[in-house]
Amino acid sequence: MSLDESPCAELVVAGRDQVATNVVVLTLLRPDGGDLPGWTPGAHVDLELGADLVRQYSLCGDPADRTALHVAVQLEPDGRGxxxxxxxxxxxxxxxxxxxxxxxxxxxPAQRYLFIAGGIGITPIRPMVAAADAAGADWRLVYGGRSRATMAFAAGLREKYGDRVSLYPQDETGLLDLDGLLAPPCDGLVYCCGPEPLIDAVQQRCRAWPPGTLHVERFTPVAIADGDETAVEVELARTGRTLTVPPGTSILAAVEAAGVQVLSSCREGTCGTCETPVLAGVPEHRDSLLTEEERAVGDTMMICVSRSRTPRLTLEL
Structure with a gap:
């Protein structure tokens, strides 16, 4: 069974472990004890936590274990709930x-990796490290946090992988030395997840590197500069309908108002749930997921935030 065969599936919290200050890991099982869908390192799930409250959390367990899903959640007292x-x-x-x-x-797949994790950004990186190690790749993990007590999985990673794991609690070592870590030349892939300032700093240092070298995942959307916004016509290829999306209304909202069902979650361009194929027209990408290369191709878009550079778009909806 795939959890995507229906809008949501009900899972049971079978375990809850404190793995760092304000960080818990939930173990989620099917009520009937059956197998859960497979996943690969870097994957996430959506948790429906209340009316209009859906949040994405990276899976941090073992992809080979089909009996349970594990997510680590850091308490954000000043977050959105x-x-x-x-x-x-x-x-x-x-x-x-x-x-x-x-x-x-x-x-x-690559022969060499540099993994950079900041805080709870270790969650998708943890299974990546295990996969890289199992594949015999040359890899290194650099993991920073506010203090050792806040760094989930830090002790276990260090114990298992030794000197391949470098821990940098900020209260002991200061900020990560990104200039030293990311000094050229680059002969592998870089994966980074963590708070926005860390990702921005890593991206700045990798701008001249070959396309596809750097891979990042964000918790919050990239800030988009305010600009003029005009109405756009959106043709829904499957239904033959054409909608006019006025300024200030997202394409997703307009499509939903027309009675067309589209899977969505974050509504801020970070989760990828509403990714939609573009059949004609040029999207104006405002998401935080697509790479520059994917944006240039222009054959897909996140309709919760992105709009159009052309007066008309045709979408596979």
């Missing part, structure tokens, strides 16, 4: 509606 719901409500025995897994952060 999702992590607070997890920490307060999802105790062993509780149920939660789950969609996925999906993967927008695939581990591309």
């Amino acid at each position: 999702g992590s607070r719901q997890v920490h307060e409500r999802l105790k062993p025995g509780a149920t939660v509606r789950v969609r996925g897994p999906r993967n927008n952060f695939e581990l591309v």
Whole structure:
């Protein structure tokens, strides 16, 4: 069974472990004990935590284990409420509606990797490290956090992989030396996940590197500069309908208002749930997922945030 065969599937919280300050790992099982869908390193699931409250969390367990899904959730006291719901409500025995897994952060086969994790950004990186090690690749993990107590999985990773794992608690070592880490030449792939300042700093240092070298995953959307926004016509190829999407209304909202069902989750261009093929027209990409190369091709877009550079778009909806 794939969890995507229906809008959501109900899973049971079978375990809950504190793995760092304000970080818990949930173990999620099917109520009937059956197998869960397969996934690959970098994948995430959506947790439906309440009315209009859906959050994405990376899977941090073993992809070979089809009996359980594991997600690590850091409490964000000043966040938007999702992590607070997890920490307060999802105790062993509780149920939660789950969609996925999906993967927008695939581990591309390579001979050499540099993994850079900041804080809870270790969650998708952890299974990537295991996969790279199992494949016999040359790899290194650089993992920074505010303090050792806040760094989930740090001790276990260091114990298992030794000197391949470098830990940098900020209160002991200061910020990561990105200039030293990312000094050219680059002869492998770089995977980075963590807070926005870390990702921005890594991207700045990798701008001149070959396309496809750097892979990142964000928790929050990239800021988009305000600009003039005009109405756009959107043709829905499957239904033959054409909608006019006014300024200030997302394409997703207009499509939903017309009665067309589209899977969506974050509505801010970070999860990839609403990714839609583009059959004609040129998208104006405002998401935080697609690479520059994918944007240049222009054959897909996140309709929750992106608009159009042409007066008309034709979408496979």
